[in-house]
Amino acid sequence: MFNVLGGVDLAEWLEVPLQYHTERKIIHVDMDAFYASVEIREHPELKNKAVVIAHDPRKNHGHGVVTTANYVARRYGVHSAMPAAQALKLIPSNELVFVPPHFDLYRQVSNQVHQIFHQVTEMIEPISLDEAFLDVTHNKKQEPNTIKLAKWIQQQIFKETHLTCSLGISYNKFLAKVASDHNKPIGRTIIRPEQALVFLHDLPIEQFFGVGKKTQAVLHDLNIYTGGDLIKVPQMTLIRRFNKMGFIMYQHARGVDDSPVQGQRKRRSIGKERTYSPEIQAEERVKRQLQLISQLVAEELAKKQLHGRVLVLKMRNSDFVTTTKRQSVDQYLNEAEQIFKIAWQLWQTYGDLADGIRLLGVTVTDLYPQSFENIDLPLFEQ
Structure with missing residues (x-):
């Protein structure tokens, strides 16, 4: 017997014919090291530095999580969701620069990029602030050549924002997403x-x-x-x-x-929270509870075949004062270990046991189907 998922007997999937829809023209736009690139644009003196978007652990009791990093920092092995303290060990101090995230600025620039998309098509599916799918099969510019259209988008983004992006072009979303990661930065790849x-x-x-x-x-x-x-x-x-x-x-x-x-x-979120009576008074118990809650969130994400790029930690003390802190990353979150790692870093940075903890919650938002995630590829370049 097959299991039933989402109300559909899996035996029915055997009857679903493969539909290639090769007539579609899909572009996936992925901004290059978006947050870090915006910060370098605002502060040109950072251009040749290893820029890590995170709170400086030297000024934050050793705490902090890497949101993203520019390509100089990535060459040293720094990546999103890594403890910021680890970046200190990987990058020479004379090259490393920590920059705290400025999400209002990133949203403003993202809106500017989307205005460019709307000059081409209304069929735009955002994934996050720095990624989107565009169906340009029928486009406002009446341009039948998708490569020319992609080139225009790439050049217009640079002209108006002074930022670069990489584009993947194919006949479906999966392959377009795969292609955009192939030749970063400033790449254009067609499959x-x-x-x-x-x-x-x-x-x-x-x-x-x-x-x-x-x-x-x-x-x-x-x-x-x-x-x-x-x-x-x-x-x-x-x-x-x-x-x-x-x-x-x-x-x-x-x-x-x-x-x-x-x-x-539609933007969605998946979260779990627990209340405690008596309140939590020990950090080790906080850690165990965050591990448990993270596991529950991961199971719900798996059930719904979703993953996200923003984690929100919710804390409420015995005086019913509620605090929420969020962390964006440039890799999708869906595994319990990933979720807990960031939740724990947020707790270590912002948590306070002085008045006890009455409630803990973990939410993953900026969700998208698990059909797509960041990958690197070694083939077909244009």
Whole structure:
């Protein structure tokens, strides 16, 4: 017997035909190191520095989480969701600059970029402040050449914001997202229908959407290491092992993604919270509770096949004073360990046991289907 997910018997997925929709023209726009690039634009003296968007742990009792970093810092191994203190160990002090995030500024610039998108199409599906899908099959400029259109978008963004972006072009959202990560920064990559299977053949299975460490281990046990291995596995086998995710992996191995660009995607959030009586008085108990709550949030995200890029920690003390702190990252969050790591860093930075803790909550927001996540690729460049 198959399980039932979302009210659909998984046996029905076996009857769903593959729909390529190769007539679609999809562009995925991904701003390059967006937050860090905005800060460098505002402060040109940072141009050749390793810029890390985070509160300086030297001024914050060793606490802080990396939101993102520019490409200079990334070459040292710094990445989002890393403890800021670790960046101190990786980057020479004469090169490293911590800059606290300024989200109001980032939202302002993001709105400016979206105004450029609207000059091309109204079929715009935002993922976050720095990413969006555009369906340009029918566009306002009446331009049939998608590469020319992508080039115009890229140049216009630079002209109006002095920021760079990378673009992925293909016939569906999955491949467009994959393509935009291929040649960053300032890249333009196209995956045509006749290239898709060759492109995916050598793609490591870790870089397919939704394949976390646990799923990766199971796939490796099945001797599945690349897209070429995945495409050999019968659909029934994947569905039995991975339920709905197995059906999606089966589709993506064949370059299929039938999901349309949705111009009005509703922002959602998933969170869990717990109240305590008597109040929590020990930090070790806070840690255990955040681990538990993070696990519950991760399970709900997995159930709904969602992941997000903003984590919110909610704290309420015995006087019913409620504090919320949020952290944005440039990698999607869906695993309990990831969620807890950031929640714990926020607690260490902002938490206070002086009046006890009556409530703790963890929420992941800026959500998007797990069909897409950041990956790096080594093929087809234009």
